[in-house]
Amino acid sequence: MGLLQGVSYIVYENSNIYEDRLFVDMKSDCRKCFGLCCVALYFSASEGFPGDKEAGKPCSNLKKDFRCSVHKDLQEKGHKGCTSYECFGAGQKVAQTTFKGQDWQKDIESAQQMFNAFSVMRQLHEMLWYLTEILLIKIDSNIRNKVEHLINETEELTYLNANDLLELDIDSHRVKVNSLLKKVSEHVCVKYYEDKRKTFKGKRTISRRLDLIGKDLKKTDLRGENLAGALLIAADLRGNNLAGTNLIGADLRNVDIRGANLTESIFITQSQINSAKGDSNTSLPIRIKRPRDWS
Ligand code: SF4
Structure with a gap:
């Protein structure tokens, strides 16, 4: 890492x-x-x-x-x-x-x-x-x-x-929930974000983009980033530290997270992890089970 x-x-x-x-x-x-x-x-x-x-x-x-x-x-x-x-x-x-x-x-x-x-x-x-x-x-x-x-x-x-x-009216209820989740995400993630800006003076971060399909993000510091709804299909995140990264609704199909650390990522689901490509060196939050097919 x-x-x-x-x-x-x-x-x-x-x-x-x-x-x-x-x-x-x-x-x-x-x-x-x-x-x-x-x-x-x-x-x-x-x-x-x-x-x-x-x-x-x-x-x-x-x-x-x-x-x-x-x-x-x-x-x-x-x-x-x-x-x-x-x-x-x-x-x-x-x-x-x-x-x-x-x-x-x-x-x-x-x-x-x-x-x-x-x-x-x-x-x-x-x-x-x-x-x-x-x-x-x-x-x-x-x-x-x-x-x-x-x-x-x-x-x-x-x-x-x-x-x-x-x-x-499920849509109205969702708006209420999303607004609170956003507040929490800002509250939790901003500390990681500020920390990395001090360390790297704002370099090696990404701009707020949703289309990251197939991108090589191995060396991009994603700590504290808001990747809500991002398309990360088949992106390369090997060895990355995703602490404080908001992954709500991100499309993680075939994203390569071998050796990556997601223990402190927020708003991640079992379904997202099941669709990703990880291995025994991928660290997951306690609430998420390691897929059986990960070597
Ligand atoms: S293949 Fe099996 S698990 Fe998948 S939709 Fe059909 S019955 Fe359900």
Whole structure:
């Protein structure tokens, strides 16, 4: 990692109750779901899925018992999109809570409603993931209170019945969440950013760009950068230190993060990591599992 090492500004809380939420409530549990992502979503072969499929139609590999017939061979068969997808626990919430265990095969009338509810629930659970992640960090109590308040509000929405869920103004809620996430990102990341500006006098940083596809960023100091929504597809970040880097919504497909340090990156998801190319020398945040195919 060489020149890109630096001071650590993110301090994690010890034995944080919020870790459980991230590890259990906001992780997909396919055993409690009805294969909702394999039915409800549209996908295409160009995005690493098994083929083109219309939203609302079951994937041809989905069995009657909602298991995937090629589950063990998804990687080998080139279904990377399936292995990197994460519903943040929305599937089991819709199946077991919103629809109380009534699956779409038995209740064909409400199938479409269930698929639509899944789409709303996934957005709510994704927001909960990001908000909860903030509470793992020691942070200003004023911000912490606001985050806790918004978590409670968002969580309440996840218990709405299907009709109310579908009428929810999810966009307005997302604006509220995004604005708070942005504030937190500025609060946390600015310290890394200032630190590196002092060290390198502003050199070796990047301008705020979204299109970084295929770029060689091995020697670019990305600490404290806001890479929200950036396209980093197949970029080379080997050995980079991404401390305090905001990666919310960044497209990390095939980005090379072998040997990189992401332990203090913020707003990163399992799905992003599953789509990237790492190895045993890649350091990940505690909330993220190392993909099985990384050597
Ligand atoms: S291949 Fe398997 S995991 Fe992927 S969409 Fe089809 S059933 Fe689901």
